[in-house]
Amino acid sequence: MKLTTHSGDAKSKDLLNQYRDVRNLTEEICAPLQPEDFVVQPATEVSPPKWHLAHTTWFFENFILKEHMPGYKIFDDDYHFLFNSYYETEGDRWQRSERGFLTRPWVKEVMAYRDYVDEHMSQFLTGNALSKSVADVLEIGINHEQQHQELLVYDVKHILGINPLFPSYKSFSVNEEEVILDNKFLEVEEGVYPIGYQGDDFHFDNEEGEHKTFVHAYRIQDRLITAGEYMEFIEAGGYEDFNYWLMEGFEWAKAEKIKAPFYWFKEDGVWKHYTLSGLEEVNPNEPITHINYYEADAFAKWKGKRLPTEFEWEIACRKFEPTIPEVSNFLDQRNFRPMPRRGKSNQFFGDVWEWTSSAYAPYPYYKKVDGALGEYNGKFMINQMVLRGGSFATMKNHIRHTYRNFFHPNLRWHFTGLRLAETI
Structure with a gap:
């Protein structure tokens, strides 16, 4: 992964704004869900929404805060095992096919985890000029969460789509603009x-x-x-x-x-x-x-x-x-x-x-x-x-x-x- 090579307060502030925007969007995607929706895993390739919320948070905690913020205290030692996805370098992890078994931690605990990491990320990025290596990892993390936002939408549709009630996630108003279907x-x-x-x-x-x-x-x-x-x-x-x-x-x-x-x-x-x-x-x-x-x-x-x-x-x-x-x-x-x-x-x-x-x-x-x-x-x-x-x-x-x-x-x-x- 290669990223823009900038440093200084301006770059830190820009990355902080990007970070906040991306983190807020993930929670916006989850907002229409009910508590029961957050744990379902209907297929191996589908991850429960709660897992996405925690894993993307683990990424920033593990690769940014733990490594680069002096005095940072890990939110919960068990989360490293539960929410590592496929990084063999980072040690043992919970099986992908069994992510739906994780009824604990609760959704509210995962949201508290996000709040905790977000607060420390804000402190870390405020007033600090980042080294290129740290800025690179942070920008990877931002793009990584965007990838998980797309996966979240896939997975939410799968979770709701196999429900015989066919529940609506979001209403949609049909736009009657002219459709262009040339065959060129x-x-x-x-x-x-x-x-x-x-x-x-x-x-x-x-x-x-x-x-x-x-x-x-x-x-x-x-x-x-x-x-x-x-x-x-x-x-x-x-x-x-x-x-x-x-x-x-x-x-x-x-x-x-x-x-x-x-x-x-x-x-x-x-x-x-x-x-x-x-x-x-x-x-x-x-x-x-x-x-x-x-x-x-x-x-x-x-x-x-x-x-x-x-x-x-x-x-x-x-x-x-x-x-x-x-x-x-x-x-x-x-x-x-x-x-x-x-x-x-x-x-x-x-x-x-x-x-x-x-x-x-x-x-x-x-x-x-x-x-x-x-x-x-x-x-x-x-x-x-x-x-x-x-x-x-x-x-x-x-x-x-x-x-x-x-x-x-x-x-x-x-x-x-x-x-x-x-x-x-």
Whole structure:
């Protein structure tokens, strides 16, 4: 992870403001929940909201306060074991699959933990000029909590979405603006293009470093695939025809009896799905979401196209959407759903993460940093696929052209969709 190299009181004050904003947003996301919602873990990949609240707090306590604030007293020694996520360097930890067993500490105790750490972080950052190394870790922690905010939204939807009452997390008012659904493709010439992050602002180590990649001429769709288009795939028997599927994907679909995206079901001939506003009919103009890599790849083949590589995606995004459009749908807007395409946007940013056909692997100049933070990305570079672009649960100030997300190909509780590509 590399960060802006500034120091002094101005930098400390700026980071304190960023810290407070991010911490407040995490609690805002949790505000609509009831106490019982904070402990549920319906699947291994889903963490209870209470765990997110505590783990993000542990990060600042463990890597900032404990190491750099003279006289700091740990809030509770047991929390290091309970709320470490995957940092082997930091010792033993509670099993991920059993986070839902932690009825104790109570939510109010976890909130007291947050208050305690926030107060000490404010003291630490007020009037102190930070060293570059401490400022770097703090900025990683801020971006780390933003990642957990997105995971929180995934997990809250999973927790509420499997409830037969289909409870609403947040009401939503439909905007009747004109929907733009042209079916155009953007052309990119054959050539050698730069890939990866170059600069001094914050970015993660898996985006380093800038290198050259050759691509053949290709076309890439100028928008995301919609739910209506995906319905056509379902109705055409796409889930039953092995010709469109990778063998592993087809075996997954048969074994799990998958016939539609996650949260979808058909009632009286109408496709419905759970949204964070409750149960609704599927809006055919919204981007498709909650499909995994296997489903995205099968749909692309059914259309006679393919998924773009992550390099093709980044090259096209830099060329056709060099800045993030104002109409992009991020967590900033608090829509809590993907939105139909509007305005002059190619939908490269926001709404849903886009599956690419690229395996998650290190770039040529990737270097693992020393210590616990060296475990942040590199050790996950196996058996996962890259996604690009962010979602409606991503903050706008968190995303970049070079941002590399990654998940296993069978997962679909997160907000994932696709666009098509083809070689010219």
